[in-house]
Structures are given as structure tokens and as C-alpha cells.
Amino acid sequence: MLSGNSLAAGVAAMIFTVGAAVMAPAGAQESASEALQDILDDHWAWMLEENPVFATSLGVRDYDDRLPDASLEAYEASVEKAREFVARLDALDADALSAEERLNRDLLRLDLAQDVEAAQYGGKYLVISGRGGPHTFLANLPDRLPFLTKADYESYIARLRVAPAYVDQVKERLRAGVEAGWTQPCVIMEGYEKSIDFHVVDAAEESVLFKPFENRPQTIPERDWRRLKNEAARVIEREVVPAVAGFGDFYRQEYAPACRETVGLSDLPDGADYYAFRTRQFTTTALTPDAIHDIGLKEVARIRKEMEAVIAESGFEGSFEEFQEFLRSDPRFYAKSEAELLEKNAYVAKKADGEMPKLFTRFPRMPYTVKPVPEDIAEATTTAYYERPAGDGSRAGVYRVNTSKLDTRPLYEIEALTLHEAVPGHHFQIALAQELDLPEFRKYTFFTAFVEGWGLYAESLGLDIGFYQDPYSNFGRLSYEMWRACRLVVDTGLHAKGWSRDRAIAFMAENTALSEHNIRAEVDRYIGNGGQALAYKIGELKLKELRARAARALGPDFDLRRFHDAVLENGGVPLSVLEAKIDAWIAAEKAR
Known part of the structure; x- marks a missing residue:
């Protein structure tokens, strides 16, 4: 933000x-x-x-x-x-x-x-990444806008008409970045042109931008509908697609040749200061990159011991590395189809819904759904992500599951993943924040350490509500926690300590059960968005610290549901504000 x-x-x-x-x-x-x-x-x-x-x-x-x-x-x-x-x-x-x-x-x-x-700083020039750009922003419009009335469709077509100007603005900003020496690393942009080419189609009907015109709302007369469809097709084919194709030409001819061979922000002009700023921004603390790196190493060592205990519990005879390879290669741990993967995620999500009264007394009104990650970005995108519901109630929240490369999406990770992205994680926290009686800006401000810290903390709540009943899903939980601990080491290593991409990949492979494909995608994400990955573990550690503090102070009077209500009742806030709020809540609970 x-x-x-x-x-x-x-x-x-x-x-x-x-x-x-x-x-x-x-x-x-x-x-x-x-x-x-x-x-x-x-x-x-x-x-x-x-x-x-x-x-x-x-x-x-x-x-x-x-x-x-x-x-x-x-x-x-x-x-x-x-x-x-x-x-x-x-x-x-x-x-x-x-x-x-x-x-x-x-x-x-x-x-x-x-x-x-x-x-x-020059971060203002980094307006594309290996995961997106103007073409993906436009492609997301059908999922972000309402399509109920004739006016909705007319407004959408008006937006498509100005899309070429928007694309040109991005190109000019990227050109300025090339001149200033601020470009994305070549390694994370490999294959980027494929995501652009996906949207360069011959007919409007082949474009995701035409998706809103697949079904006519009953509120729109047939004659108006035909006119709207024809106009949209004309704008997509004659204006939007050529603009996206032009962006592809720009990328190939100007930007890709100018991308940089280094990977760390510290290699850019004033990059070390910029990374230190982003460290403070994303963690909402004064922690330095060196301090965060050390925290990460300690967390990796702690979680490794817990993982080894789970391996012993499973009865597996072999080393840590052999157990990781077993999990990565045994077909029992992988879905056989995209539909199966979505169904298993949806089942876990619905199961979690039923356990929420054990964790909260207040619940968001807006529902959420489970959908696949869009095809054009799936291979370069992380395992899953969440899209907030529309503030006007016209669209539910969306838990996006990556269904590409099924042999890299292990089933034993689904419980931790779903608890993080859906409930009690992102959907619960974000949808509730939008319904709080707060100034509008506070409903939508994204303090990453709070939001992502809550998501990681939510994974651990599965232990409170009966999840992780077999050693494999429990190892999946620990692997996800280890993944976030490794981020503290890898992100600071890449951007403050001169680590190479290969060293970061090797560290992740040694300490997590993530597939090689996922590890590469994640490391490239950290390279392209330095500092963001620090927020998860730093935020989670603070939440666990505050929960332990409250439990000690209140003893048998500690109510986990009321604690969670207190954490979420102010929306997303910096960690220092959260700590002060919880200390005040503890004092109030003692006085009850």
C-alpha cells in the first residue's frame, strides 16, 4: 500500500x-x-x-x-x-x-x-513483475466489476476504450525506469512474454475481456444486448488487443534487453536504503535486515526439530531429506485432476467454516468461494491467494487455488493453505474489517505484517479445532511455517547480504518440503517484491506472543474467542498498535 x-x-x-x-x-x-x-x-x-x-x-x-x-x-x-x-x-x-x-x-x-x-526511491519504476502487468490488470476487470445492468456494461466498454492509454502510461513509466537504471531482474521475467501473448487473440470471443458477455442479464433487452456485445467485440479486437500486442513488442524490444542481471535491491541505486525502508514498511517495526535474518535462522532451527519429531511419529525410516523426497514423489499425495484439487480445497474450507464458533463470537457476513487461479498467470504464480469481497456486497471473496502442475500441489498442504487463505485467515479477517464501524480508509488499509501475520497465525489455529490429525498434514503445517521462517533468511539474504538466486533456492530446498517448481516461483516472488515476505513470520510471532501474554495474565479466565475478537476489532493495524490494544484488553478483562 x-x-x-x-x-x-x-x-x-x-x-x-x-x-x-x-x-x-x-x-x-x-x-x-x-x-x-x-x-x-x-x-x-x-x-x-x-x-x-x-x-x-x-x-x-x-x-x-x-x-x-x-x-x-x-x-x-x-x-x-x-x-x-x-x-x-x-x-x-x-x-x-x-x-x-x-x-x-x-x-x-x-x-x-x-x-x-x-x-x-526508484521503486516507482517497478510497475510490472514476473507475475503481472497492465495485461493482467485488464484481464482481472471482469472479476472485479458488477455486470447487472445496461449501465454496468456501458461503463465496462468505456473502460475498455481507455485501456490503450493505460497501457501506454505503463510503457512510458517503464521506459523512465530503464533510463534511471531501475528494472526488474532478468531471471524473474523469463517467459513473461507468454503471459502477454495469451491475451493477443484473433477474435473477441477468445479474450477473457469478453467473458461478461457470455450470458445476458434478464434486465437487459435483447436488442440492447446485441448492441453491447457488438460494441465490446469491436473495442476488444480493434483497440485493446492491439494495445496489449504493442506492450508485448515493447517488452521484447526495449524492456527485456534492459533488465538487470543482479537480483538484490541493494544492487540498485540507493537500493540498500530502499530495502531498509521496505523492511520497516512491511513489518511495521524498526527491525533491521540483519536482526530479521537472525530471527529467521533461529526459527528455522526450532521448526526443524518439530518436523523431525513428526517424521519419527510417522514411522518413516530414513533421513529428513529422504522424507522430503518421499512426500514430493509419492503419487498418493497429489490430485489426479484440477477438479479433484478444487473439491478437496472446497471440502476443507467448508469443514473449517463449521469450526469458527470455537474461535470467535463475531463473524463476517460476506461469503467466499473457491476458484482456480486464472490460466494465463497460473504457472508463474504462487500456490494460492485471496481476493477480497466487493465493498458494496456485489461479489463474494475468492480463495484462488493454483491448479497448474498438479504434481507440485501436495494434498497434505491443503489444510494449512485453506486455513490461511479462507477461514479463519484472510477471508475472515478482511471481510470482517470491511464491515467494522471504522473510517473507510481503515477498512481497506493493508498493513502487511498484521494481515499476513494473521494468515500464518490462522494456520496454527487448526490445532485448536481438530485439524492436522495425521502426521502428513501436520508436517504440511510445519512445512508451511518453515517456508515463512525461511523467507526471513532468504529475503534478507537476497536483498541485504548478496545472496544469489541459486543460494536462496538451495536454502529453501534444504529446509522445506515444497516442490522444486514452487520453490523457484517463491524465490522469484521474493526477488521481485523485496521485503514483503518478511511480514508473515514477524506478524505471526507477535500474535503468538500476545496470545501467550494474555493467557498467562488471565489464567482460567482467558477466552480464546474474545482474544481473537479483540485482535480483529480494529481492522488491520501496525503491530505496535495491536500490542497496545491487547494490553488494554487484558486490563479490561481483569476488571470484568
């Missing part, structure tokens, strides 16, 4: 804001509160205008004919706007705000200040 000016200072300020409110004269309280609300309203209106597709998903239809402006000029204008908001927030009289209002102010300031700080 957005990035931070002085994260350590911002975090310290936020710890203070959670404390008791400072009393102020009624007039001052009202004036400061109104000024803050004006800022929140102005900021949210600006965010919706800057992100028109997101606005539509929330039911705001003012920008239905637009795509985001991806130009460097628009980016620089947004940074300047962020500076203006920071100045307005700094001008507020903090003592005249309630504790909750100060928290709102500080969270928004941190979010905006991170955006300002990020602008001094």
Missing part, C-alpha cells in the same frame, strides 16, 4: 494514541474533531478518484468510465497530494482529539508518510 516518512516516529506516536483520552474544552474538542473528519472525508474522496475500479467495487459509480492513471506524472501528483494531507494532519491539535481520533489521525499519517518516503 502506501509508505512511511519516519516509521519509527510514527509507530511511537501510535503507541501513545492508544492510551487514555486527554480532556479538552468542548469547543476545542469539536473543532479538532471536525477538522479531522474533514481530512478523512477529503482523503477518502481522493482515494476513490485515484482508484476508479476500486470505487466501483464499493458501489461508488462516479468514475465508472475510468481506469487508474498509471503515468509517472500522476504518481508524482499523488505524492504531492499525500504531502498536503500530512501537513493538514500535523496542524491538528492532538490534545483536543479523543484517543480513537488520534489513532485515526496517526494511522492515516503513517500511511501517507510512507507514500512520501517511497517516492525518493
Whole structure:
């Protein structure tokens, strides 16, 4: 999301804001509160205008004919706007705000200040990765927009008309990156052109962009439907496909020859400082890359002992490496079809749904579904991911399962994977956050350490609700935890310690049961998005620390459901804010 000016200072300020409110004269309280609300309203209106597709998903239809402006000029204008908001927030009289209002102010300031700080680095040029670009953004539109009325379809066609301009903006930004020496590593972009070519089709009916026109809504008369289909086909074939083909030519002729041979962010101009910033941004802590690397090594050693204990429990006779090879190669652990893999994930998801009352007293209203990862990105994409529900209730959350290369998708990982991506993981936390009585920006702000830390913590909750009953699924859980511990070592190794891609792959292969294909895809992901992978384990460790603290303090009065409610009731927040909130919750529980 957005990035931070002085994260350590911002975090310290936020710890203070959670404390008791400072009393102020009624007039001052009202004036400061109104000024803050004006800022929140102005900021949210600006965010919706800057992100028109997101606005539509929330039911705001003012920008239905637009795509985001991806130009460097628009980016620089947004940074300047962020500076203006920071100045307005700094001008507020903090003592005249309630504790909750100060928290709102500080969270928004941190979010905006991170955006300002990020602008001094070249990350603004890295607008494509091996996993996506303008072609995949456009291809996702049918799944992100409503298609219920004639106006919905007309707006969609209007967006398709401006798609060529959007693609050109991305190209120009990438050209600026080439000139500045900021490009993606060659190794993670291998085969990227295939994902572009997938969308260069001869007929509109072959394009995923035509998918909304497969079935006519009953609200649209047949005559209007024929007109809309014909117009969409014309725009796709004559405007969008040529633009995507042009992006493919640009990639082959200009960008691919300019990609870099190095893999670490520290190899780029000011790259070491940029990685240190991203480390703070994604973990919401002041931890250095060296400190995180050491934490990772300790976690790897701890989890390895637990994995070896599970191997002994299984009765397997052989070394750790031989057990890993057994899991990677025995056909009993792999689905025989895409349908079977989806069905097994869906079954585990539904089974988990039924156990949620053991973990929470409050539940999100929005449902979720299980779907495959889109074909055009599947081979270069991770095992699974989650897509949040539409804010206006028009689309459920989606748990995306990668059904490509079935011999790399072991069944013993499904329980941990599903608990992470669906419930009690991402869907539960994110869908609930969207329904909380909070300022709009807090419902959708993505503090990665909280969100991904919760996802990893959710995997461990399977132990509380009867999952992981056989040694193989339990080993799968530990392998997933080990995977995230390895990320602390590998990400910092790649971007701060000069590790090569091969060294990172070897470390992952030695310590996890992930398939070789998955390991390569994951390492390439860390190369292309340095710092993000640190958030999972750092966030999970904090959540486990807070749970243990609460259990010790409350003894027999500790209620796991109420603890989880307290963790999630503020939406996603920095870890320092979460810690202060839970400490306050513990004190309140003692007083009950």
C-alpha cells in the first residue's frame, strides 16, 4: 500500500494514541474533531478518484468510465497530494482529539508518510513483475466489476476504450525506469512474454475481456444486448488487443534487453536504503535486515526439530531429506485432476467454516468461494491467494487455488493453505474489517505484517479445532511455517547480504518440503517484491506472543474467542498498535 516518512516516529506516536483520552474544552474538542473528519472525508474522496475500479467495487459509480492513471506524472501528483494531507494532519491539535481520533489521525499519517518516503526511491519504476502487468490488470476487470445492468456494461466498454492509454502510461513509466537504471531482474521475467501473448487473440470471443458477455442479464433487452456485445467485440479486437500486442513488442524490444542481471535491491541505486525502508514498511517495526535474518535462522532451527519429531511419529525410516523426497514423489499425495484439487480445497474450507464458533463470537457476513487461479498467470504464480469481497456486497471473496502442475500441489498442504487463505485467515479477517464501524480508509488499509501475520497465525489455529490429525498434514503445517521462517533468511539474504538466486533456492530446498517448481516461483516472488515476505513470520510471532501474554495474565479466565475478537476489532493495524490494544484488553478483562 502506501509508505512511511519516519516509521519509527510514527509507530511511537501510535503507541501513545492508544492510551487514555486527554480532556479538552468542548469547543476545542469539536473543532479538532471536525477538522479531522474533514481530512478523512477529503482523503477518502481522493482515494476513490485515484482508484476508479476500486470505487466501483464499493458501489461508488462516479468514475465508472475510468481506469487508474498509471503515468509517472500522476504518481508524482499523488505524492504531492499525500504531502498536503500530512501537513493538514500535523496542524491538528492532538490534545483536543479523543484517543480513537488520534489513532485515526496517526494511522492515516503513517500511511501517507510512507507514500512520501517511497517516492525518493526508484521503486516507482517497478510497475510490472514476473507475475503481472497492465495485461493482467485488464484481464482481472471482469472479476472485479458488477455486470447487472445496461449501465454496468456501458461503463465496462468505456473502460475498455481507455485501456490503450493505460497501457501506454505503463510503457512510458517503464521506459523512465530503464533510463534511471531501475528494472526488474532478468531471471524473474523469463517467459513473461507468454503471459502477454495469451491475451493477443484473433477474435473477441477468445479474450477473457469478453467473458461478461457470455450470458445476458434478464434486465437487459435483447436488442440492447446485441448492441453491447457488438460494441465490446469491436473495442476488444480493434483497440485493446492491439494495445496489449504493442506492450508485448515493447517488452521484447526495449524492456527485456534492459533488465538487470543482479537480483538484490541493494544492487540498485540507493537500493540498500530502499530495502531498509521496505523492511520497516512491511513489518511495521524498526527491525533491521540483519536482526530479521537472525530471527529467521533461529526459527528455522526450532521448526526443524518439530518436523523431525513428526517424521519419527510417522514411522518413516530414513533421513529428513529422504522424507522430503518421499512426500514430493509419492503419487498418493497429489490430485489426479484440477477438479479433484478444487473439491478437496472446497471440502476443507467448508469443514473449517463449521469450526469458527470455537474461535470467535463475531463473524463476517460476506461469503467466499473457491476458484482456480486464472490460466494465463497460473504457472508463474504462487500456490494460492485471496481476493477480497466487493465493498458494496456485489461479489463474494475468492480463495484462488493454483491448479497448474498438479504434481507440485501436495494434498497434505491443503489444510494449512485453506486455513490461511479462507477461514479463519484472510477471508475472515478482511471481510470482517470491511464491515467494522471504522473510517473507510481503515477498512481497506493493508498493513502487511498484521494481515499476513494473521494468515500464518490462522494456520496454527487448526490445532485448536481438530485439524492436522495425521502426521502428513501436520508436517504440511510445519512445512508451511518453515517456508515463512525461511523467507526471513532468504529475503534478507537476497536483498541485504548478496545472496544469489541459486543460494536462496538451495536454502529453501534444504529446509522445506515444497516442490522444486514452487520453490523457484517463491524465490522469484521474493526477488521481485523485496521485503514483503518478511511480514508473515514477524506478524505471526507477535500474535503468538500476545496470545501467550494474555493467557498467562488471565489464567482460567482467558477466552480464546474474545482474544481473537479483540485482535480483529480494529481492522488491520501496525503491530505496535495491536500490542497496545491487547494490553488494554487484558486490563479490561481483569476488571470484568
